[in-house]
Amino acid sequence: MATIEILSADQALANLSNHKLGRIVMHSRDGLEIFPINYVTDRINLYFRTAPGTKLSGIMTNSDVVFEVDHVEANEAWSVVVKGDAEQVRDYSEKCYIDTLDLTPWVPTRKQNYIRITPREISGRSFRLSNQIERY
Amino acid sequence: MATIEILSADQALANLSNHKLGRIVMHSRDGLEIFPINYVTDRINLYFRTAPGTKLSGIMTNSDVVFEVDHVEANEAWSVVVKGDAEQVRDYSEKCYIDTLDLTPWVPTRKQNYIRITPREISGRSFRLSNQIERY
Numbered sequence A, B: 001m002a003t004i005e006i007l008s009a010d011q012a013l014a015n016l017s018n019h020k021l022g023r024i025v026m027h028s029r030d031g032l033e034i035f036p037i038n039y040v041t042d043r044i045n046l047y048f049r050t051a052p053g054t055k056l057s058g059i060m061t062n063s064d065v066v067f068e069v070d071h072v073e074a075n076e077a078w079s080v081v082v083k084g085d086a087e088q089v090r091d092y093s094e095k096c097y098i099d100t101l102d103l104t105p106w107v108p109t110r111k112q113n114y115i116r117i118t119p120r121e122i123s124g125r126s127f128r129l130s131n132q133i134e135r136y
Helices: A009-017 A054-061 A092-099 B009-017 B054-061 B092-099
Strands: A004-006 A021-028 A031-038 A046-050 A064-072 A076-088 A113-128 B004-006 B021-028 B031-038 B046-050 B064-072 B076-088 B113-128
Touching (some): A009 A064, A021 A054, A021 B031, A031 A054, A031 B021, A054 A113, B009 B113, B054 B076, B092 B113
Antiparallel strands (some): A046 A113, A076 A113, B046 B113, B064 B076, B076 B113
C-alpha cells in the first residue's frame, strides 16, 4: 500500500463536509496571506463569514483563493485542497440559505460579510504517517 | 478581554517550536499550492524535508513562501504565520545540523531534500472561540 494516496472526489467532499476549520490563502497588496477560518460546505460551494479587514479586502482585490483542510490521527492523515474563486455574497436570499448551513464563526466578533468560495478544483490526499526519523 | 490578540514575538516562536505540523504555501507554474508538512525550528529558521516533486520545484521557481501553524483547544486557538524565503540546503554540514533538530518526516517516503525557510516576518494571533452562531 502506498504511503500517499489520492482521495476520490467523493471522499474529498466528505472530508470537507465533516470538518469546520480550514485555512484560506489569498493575495493581498502585501503578498500572500493565510488565515484560519470556520467554514461550511453544501458540497457545491464553501462559505464563511468575516469582519471587514484583510480577508475581505484581499478577496475584493483578487478573487483567486486556495483553501485547505487537514486532519491527523494516530497513523493516518489527510489533506483536502480547494482552488477557487471567493466572492462576497450580496443577495439576501443566498445569505438566508447560508444561515441554514450551520456556519459557526470561529471567533464571536461581528461578521456580517458572507463569502462564497466556488471551487474550480478539489483535490485530496491521504497519508500513512511515520513515527520514525528516516535519514538518507 | 479582546477576542483576538496579537501574540508577542516570543510567544509566536514558542508556539512554532512546540509544534511539528504546519502548512506551506508556495507559487507554482499552476498558481498557488499548499501542502501540510512536518517541520522543525531552531528559533532562527524553519526546516523540512521533501521528496522531489511539486514542493521542491515550486521552491526552485519562486522562493517566496508562507507557512502557517495553528492549534485549537476548547475555547482558545492560535495561529502563527511565517513569511519567508525557502531554499534547498546544499551544504553537508548544515544537513548534519538539521539532523540534530528532531525533524520527523510526516510520511515515511524517501526525502533527501532539506529545505530551509528563512523568515522575513513572523506573526501570531490568538483567538477566543465562539460556540454560538452569531447572526446579523
